[in-house]
Amino acid sequence: MLKRVCTLIIRRGLLTFQNDGAFRVHPSVSHALAENRPVVALESTIITHGMPYPHNLSTAREVEAIVRAQDATPATVGVIEGKVHIGLSTEELDFLARFDGSVKVSRRDLPYVVSQGLSGGTTVSATMIAAQRVGIPVFVTGGIGGVHRDGENRPLFQECRSKMKEILGVCASLKCPSIRILLRSSRMTGLDISADLTELGRTPVVVVSAGVKSILDIGRTLEFLETQGVCVATYGPSKDFPAFFSPLSGFTSPYQVSDPDKAAQLIESALSLGLHSGVLIAVPIPQEYAAAGQQIERAIQTALAETNARGITGKDVTPNILQRVNELTQGKSLQANIALIHNNAKVGSQIAGVLSKRVKKRKSSIASYHPAKQCETNIVVVGGINVDFIAKGKTKTLQFGQTNPGTFCQSYGGVGRNIAECLSRLGHQPMFISVTGADSQSDAVFNYCKHMDTSGVTRLEGQSTATYCAVITENGELSLGLGDMDIHQLITEQYVSQFEKQLLSSTLVCLDGNIPASTIRYVCSIAKQHNINVWYEPTDSKKACKPFLSDAWKSLSYASPNLAELCTMNKTLGLQTPKVLPNSLEQVLSLAVALSRPLLEHLHCLVVTLGENGVVVCGEHHVGSVNLKPRIEKKTRKLCALHYPALSVAAHKNVSGAGDSLAGALMAGIIQGRDTDACVRMGLLAARLSLASPHPIAPMLSTQSVEPDRIQNHSWPKPTFMWID
Template sequence: MIAAHRAGISVFVTGGVGGVHRDGENTLDISADLTELGRTPIAVVSAGVKSILDIGRTLEFLETQGVCVATYGALRNFPAFFSPQSGFTSPYQVCNPEEAAKLIASTLSLGLQSGVLFAVPIPEEQAAAGQQIEEAIQTAVTEASVKGITGRDVTPFILQKVNDLTKGKSLHANIALIHNNAKVGSQIACTHRHGKQSSDSDSDYTTHNAVLLQVVIGGINVDFIAKGKTKFGQTNPGRVCQSFGGVGRNIADSMSRLGQRPMFISATGADSHSDAVFNHCKHMNTNGVARLEEQSTATYCVVIDESGEMSLGLGDMDIHQQITEQYVSQFEKQLSSATLVCLDGNIPVSTIDYVCSIASKHSINVWYEPTDSEKARKPFLSDSWKSLSYSSPNLTELRTMNKTLGLPTPEGKLYCSMSI
């Protein structure tokens, strides 16, 4: 949450926030989420507070911290994560993204340093399972009390007990909650951002004489995912599904679904896979995607064993090398006027260097997505890395970046803790 605020992100989505633990009036066991919400001006979208916590005291504590709490939906019932109602009501209620965006804007306009918490009830189709899970939670809470389990041991005990009692249903409901929160949060974020643009003609995001433009440069893949037994040397029963991927395509797809529709620059073959890709990506701006004769659209096949672990991955991605500096240079006008350029690590080093030079010249933000540990080093082989504004490496990729720059690199596991 702190990192999101410092990065200029105004809407943050999570599963559920922490709270005041049961018997918290004696133990003073209060999640850091609550105090952080009281001093960070950001909107948090969650499914409320888990019923293993003291929801009443949690709402009181949030009020003390100056946090605006609103239920998102038709009722003011404050949700208890797996249940649409907790027996408590929120001080405020919003029914749609527009009302939520107005609440965020009005709160921020006051110059307060506290945040806004939107509590989103569990989707109706999951409510029945949610009720069963709530019953399991109450059983687990009672058992924890009988066994004298206290302090930090309570939460892991209850979560494990609930998972056992529901035979894994709690995990499926949890995933559904995350999906729903992400959907609601993205709608609120887009509405808030568009409202911010229209209310400020001098905003960095838009002007009367310019059109907001982002550019994404990277790969397109047709992915095949095979799941089943993996005894090599014979035909195994299993299931195979097809999807569309490529890091650059995924980024452009996500931005398009959020209403941004960036220009996507990439390359495919002139084959049936390419036809399928373009049909799937009709909602995207694919004017920058070249269809090349005598080339094959990139494909990736992964074999996943019965435990869910990857057994083997094969990629035919040579066409990514056709996203050359020469090809990309024909879009120099769009690059020069962009507000953000996203690069994935699949494109050639020379293309990365070229785009970074344009970005440096015109003070354009560049986001680099490494894609894997080997490709993570590409911008750091020259001074191109100095033009990067953002990057999203995993720990292995970050180590590669450090090593390429000759910086000290810890080899052990790193642990970090963040609020929410």
């Protein structure tokens, strides 16, 4: 039964992770992404609006075959009945090729098409959005849109530009960069600009195309791309910018990349800089088809004149011109079109393959940590990292032995990883020390945790990344958990000792209960010798005992157990504990304080989490509160406790990361030197965000979201002060 449940969680969890709202990811694409294999995004307006049937379908299939021949996975993007499909089946390709009611879907059209359940082909801009959504860096198309010809001669634009010059002329003497950009734009644009260009300016996806369609104003298009901050490079031996059907447009690219290696190097740099803009790689049409370029250009001029005479405007211009050009050239433009698309697919797939290898190599070098290369950090977290599959029932109780209605999702957890992520999102950069397997799950983990310092995480060949499956009730309580955590035992004393320099320079070291007891003893021995503050997060009631099996616990400064874990700590020390935990709040608080007292003989502070009853902070009394500041030396002190009620949560989605969020935010507040009230309030806000999120650490967690001042002081529940005898 458990095996069936967990298999279902894994399968359904992956599906839910891949199919997010209006987006549907084909299994071949999702598997390739998870394994860091090259994937190439392809648009579908060429199928729905670019070519007649059956040429559109055969070309689409040929392009996908070319991508596969280069050991990459094609991901043709299209909208089918209101769902954006990233990767199309054979049947879905055929449907789009034959369907007469297809919509040409750009960024502006996506909301309406999705809301109305319509079908259509995605343009460059919509395809870029879909590719960026799932992490596909390379997108291949025929040619991009641009600034339309003769737009500057339209009466409306003439009037607007005249007024703009009057206004900007007054401001030009200010020499403001923004004013200069506006002046330049007033000269450059014709008020008819493709959404492809603005999308390239705000979406970090690489577009491989045959340059700009020659029916457009190529000079103004290149200027507009520069204004948008788009890096443009011609592929091959020349910097000549191609004009779709011709390798020469009369314009020069700012840059040039000679081969897939140089292109991948450029792309990797662009993406790593976090510029939030795309890259355009312009690939000239194959030389054997370029000879027909002059004939096609003459046909374009004729088609343009006819289009203007017929009053055709907007997004209908391009397909009408292309159709007319095909007629005038007796099919030669269609042949050239297909040839350049085939060539782009080959080049783009080769670039994607090299880029994938470079990314894998970089991640491998990050995982293969060498201590001498690392800089000192003030927080170190040692603990587990898991891939979590969460099944949430839609009822208050779950019936085993039968199918229960529920929802499924995949997330990334592990107590150590959760705390490290929480600290990272709150403005710190803790070094996280852990291990994973050298498998596809670890690829997904490293990709998700790229905002963290994972230089202390090593992939181990022949091992499986820790996996945790949980079945929770409607209100978020754990009903069943199953974990494959054996790899955590490989976070050994010998492994962690590689990072002794970082441990010695740290302000705070956090240990989670998943690591071996011998590793905990090793870190505690260093802490004792060098007066380092160590925070212990017990993880669960069975693992809470690990530091207390020896005198290692006496070197801890902080611990954050729940009441059951606190009982385990006392019981391990041979102290009396109740067999049944009390129910009333008064009895719960009394027990928490009583069980904390013997541990505070050596620990600086205990943070006892009580679920819906909030948290009790126990430690040294200081000015009517508990002193949370890092301990400098042990001394005799007067002890007290503060009980903080929990913050209300509208709906519990997941309870697995609330305690870790609380602990991580408390640590952040302590390191920042905040007072006790501020630290605890930060922790409570972080815990509330976690409870309302399907992820252990809420993605929206930030320094602003846990700022205590964002909630009026009178709205905070008052803490209850208690003396500890």
